[in-house]
Amino acid sequence: MSGTTTSEVKFSELEKKIKRENWRRIWFRFKKSKLSVIGLSMILILLFMAVFAEYIAPYPSHAGLYIAFKNAYKPPSLEHILGTDMYGRDVFSRIIFGFRYAFMMIGLVLSIVVPTGVILGLIAGYYRGTFIETVIVRLSDIFISLPPLVLALSIASILEPNIFNSMLAVSLMWWPWYVKLTYSMTVSLRNEPFILAAESQGASTLHILFRELLPNELGTILTKVTLDAGWVILIGAAISFVGLGAQPPTPDLGTMVSEYSKYLPEYWWMSLGPAAGIVLIILAFNLLGDGIRDVFAGE
């Protein structure tokens, strides 16, 4: 019996070793491109700021409802590095809280959209030529053919306009893209001999979808996810900008740009700060996305 245990220990150690090596290889490829390392560090810093906004923001109470008219319309200074707004709130503090909302939006949308789209795409691709495929593909075609922003706007206007509903609206128009992506990859992979081999061995459909097909598609999906993260912010900002997303005084970056843009051009610092915040997040995710694509492209 002891023989079995030692061999098991040996195997599990080998398994750990190969996993470590894999991560090392991924990191080696990733860090070859300086820009993607910059992107990743930017995201980590922004995420850190978002999580610990209460401790990092110089004036945490300024995030929500707070009025101090004597401080209003102050241009950038040492005290308020990005100036203050029309209620005397510190713009920089509000942006830091804005990052929190930005990450929440990304998390919410992607956690709905990616699993739904990928699973449906896998199923549609695997059951190519059947009724199931037709239903899934046509359904996503319908959603794709609707103008995305208009769809999101109408949904947001039917429901109560808040950040959560606007994100639901964004999710509703987004999942078909993941269906399309996964579907096309699955269709081209499903007749590969290695799938045929697994099928002829008697592997279950679940095994084939998630263990044989998905790992081969993960790289592309992950790249799209990072590149999409920036877009979520952008669309969320657009919806907020027209007033159907987050409502003031929520320190959402898009809402802030919308609110403050009325004070352009005299009080330019107000809208400049949140707009720069949006650019920063999108840039960070795009740089990261390029890095991830390189990691997988090299294989």
Add this chain to the structure above:
Amino acid sequence: MLLEINDLHVYYKSYWYILKVLNGVWLRVDKGERVGIIGESGSGKTTLLKSILKILPQNGIIPRGEIRYDGKNILKLGDNELTKIRRKEIGIIFQDPMAALNPVFTIREQLYDIIKHKMMIEGHNPSSRELHEQAVKILNDVRLPDPERVLESYPFQLSGGMRQRVMIAMALISAEKLLLADEPTTNLDVTIQDQILKLIHKLVIEKNLSTILVSHALGMVYQMTDRVFVLYAGDIMEEAGTNELFNHPKHPYTQLLISSTPRLSSVGVGEGIKGKIPDYRNPPPGCRFAPRCPYVMDKCINMKPGKIQVNKDHVVSCHLYD
């Protein structure tokens, strides 16, 4: 001596690393000689042929070495002279005609193009009638039935064998001195392969061309060549006259390769070779075959063997013969 290659190194630079493919290759081709290069997949044989024409991909670099063709150093020639050589003196048959022929042009357009460029180098601008005559003649040379119909076809409308004949026709237009053939029959059926090989053989004799035939198929090399070089992992392992090489192979790699080939007359093949071709990112510092060699010695690991003349017509690069 028509072609002489010495100490040729070719590297590929990729984003992640440098692939050190050719590692000091040598090669000699006399006028009218038919030379074979035996190389398994990944041995660097296509790289070698491409460096002769200097058509390496963008990321290919030649840090060291010399390719002397007809007294000129190919690596130092200007673009004009190179073009002249490519269009008029050296022709190449690629292994996959589907990839080498342009799918959106008819055979006529592609053939005319090559003929025209060649004639213009000769200082003559051909009329369309001349082009047509030349094209039909060359298609007749490669025994393509109904050349008129072939001329009007797109590559995908021809069978594999016919496409390969078109490829040979194109190569022959440019090959007045030297014909390079890179696995010319890999994707063809045995009976078609036989026809193509006999055709190449016949044309080469007719036109008195020097040839370099690169292949992993030992039988083909044995049948088609006068002298053989054995290429493994970017190094020439052995060079000898064809009969000498196949009957008295010296290098362990050559020996294993020959014994591994299935025969028609007997049952049983050698044990083959364990392992795989080395990683070109980090190739073995000594003999590149050392990690797979059954006779490996200490010095094989760190010291690259030199060229050892075992007899008049036989050179081997192996420490066993030091």
Add this chain to the structure above:
Amino acid sequence: MNNDTILSVSDLRKYFTTAEGVVRAVDGVSFNVKHGETLALVGESGSGKTTTGHVIMGFYPPDGGKIIYKGAYELSIPMKKRPLELKRDIQIVFQDPGTSLNPKRLVKDIISLPLLVHRIVDKSRVYEKVAELLEYVGLSEEYMFRYPHELGGGEKQLVAIARALAPNPSFIILDESTSALDVSSQARVLNTLVKIQNELKLTYLLITHDLGVVRNISQRVMIMYLGKIYEEAPTEDFFKSPMHPYTQMLLSSIPTLSEEDEKIKPRGIESVGEIPSAVKPPSGCRFHTRCPFTKQICMEKDPPDIVVNNNHIVRCWLYA
């Protein structure tokens, strides 16, 4: 059909509809495979040899004919509807291990799949069994934790063979299993296949175009051309006296390596012509367009089975 037959194929047909018309890939093929033998199905592209193998595997249903396995199973049913027991008992090794092994899975995952699906060993002992299988095909257990792309071509194919062996099958289809390999690794794979068969008494259906490989591993040979079988013989007999003109042409086309091999090749026949399209196959004997001995009757009527001696069958009017 007698007791030592493991697989019996009769009048098998498989047509594919393409843009050019109906391709008659397999057009009336009958043969028996005996327990423990290697039967080679030899042909060039378009001969229908691979289609025959894939129909037996159930990758697509036949358009006619019968396939009976072990006297009890009807193999016309598609793979997905076959009982698990049948999926376990019949295995296939594909041509290119580069595509038949999932590039994103470790060798141990690839080989453990059939072990788990068919409950060959207890879950806790799967790794041990994988190591055992790898060792059996001549690979050390270090290979368990490698990805296919880290292996050489021959090694990959050995992994594919280990996977096929894992569920203890009795019948393996070798679908051009050595064609994509270099000579040096092909030898290793061939020797391993021979060893496995001798030790485990497996039955192989070897699908190939390479007569050199056939000579080394099979006991019986069948020659296919454009969807039909034209000659069938024991290997020794086949190489000693090939009868059908196509077979002779095939043998004479092989570039050989030695004088002894050269002597095996039939004289006085040379390869001519192209393989006609399987959409409009020639009438009568399908080889008549390339045959140097064509007579009037060859163009008109399908040649009958001519039994030359006990086990040597040829379909050719020359011998009628």
